[in-house]
Amino acid sequence: MNSNNNSKEISDIVKRVLNNIKEKDYIDRELLNYYNNIISNKTITEYEKEVLIDQLEKTLRAKHPKRAKKMFGSKDAAAREKLKGILSELTEEYDWSNNKVGSHVKVGGDQINGTSHVCAYISYKNMDAVSSELAYKQSTADSEPFLEVLLRQVRSKEKETEIIEKKSYSVEALDEACAHFKKNLSTIIS
Numbered sequence: 740m741n742s743n744n745n746s747k748e749i750s751d752i753v754k755r756v757l758n759n760i761k762e763k764d765y766i767d768r769e770l771l772n773y774y775n776n777i778i779s780n781k782t783i784t785e786y787e788k789e790v791l792i793d794q795l796e797k798t799l800r801a802k803h804p805k806r807a808k809k810m811f812g813s814k815d816a817a818a819r820e821k822l823k824g825i826l827s828e829l830t831e832e833y834d835w836s837n838n839k840v841g842s843h844v845k846v847g848g849d850q851i852n853g854t855s856h857v858c859a860y861i862s863y864k865n866m867d868a869v870s871s872e873l874a875y876k877q878s879t880a881d882s883e884p885f886l887e888v889l890l891r892q893v894r895s896k897e898k899e900t901e902i903i904e905k906k907s908y909s910v911e912a913l914d915e916a917c918a919h920f921k922k923n924l925s926t927i928i929s
Contacts, residue, residue: 839868
C-alpha cells in the first residue's frame, strides 16, 4: 500500500510509468502518446489514471507549456475561475465605482515575467493610492497553490511603495482569505 494519496494502492508498473514521466526527458509527442495510452488503458484503476494524468500535466506544463495549454487549458484557468466568482460577489457587496485599477481578474507580474507559475489577482486601489489585493499564486507547476492577501501603499508623487500587510493562506482556507480581503476593502473603499 502506498501511504500517499489517501492510502490508495498503485501497482508497480504504474509506479515505473509515473517515475518515467517525472524523470525522463520526453518530447511533447511522446508525452501525448502516454496520455492517450493512459486514457485507453483498461488494466489500471481510475485512481491510477488520475495520478498518472496529474503528473503528466505537471511535466507538460514545466517542459512543454504550449502542448499543455492545448491539452489541459490555460495554467491559470482554475485561479481565474475562482477569483472571478469572488469578484462577482464582492461587486454586489461593495461599491467598486471608484476603483482606480480595473475591476476584473488580472495576470500578475510574477506570472508574466516567469518567476511564478501562476499569479492571478483581483484588486481595488483608492484615490490615496492604497491597494488591497487577493491573489491566487503557484510558484512552480509542482508546488501547491496558495492565496495571498496584500494591503499596500502604491507609489505616487508623494509616497513610496510600502507593504502595509501581507498574509498567505492555503487554497482550502479560501473563506478566511476572503474575510481578510473584505476587511481590507472596508477600510479603503470610500
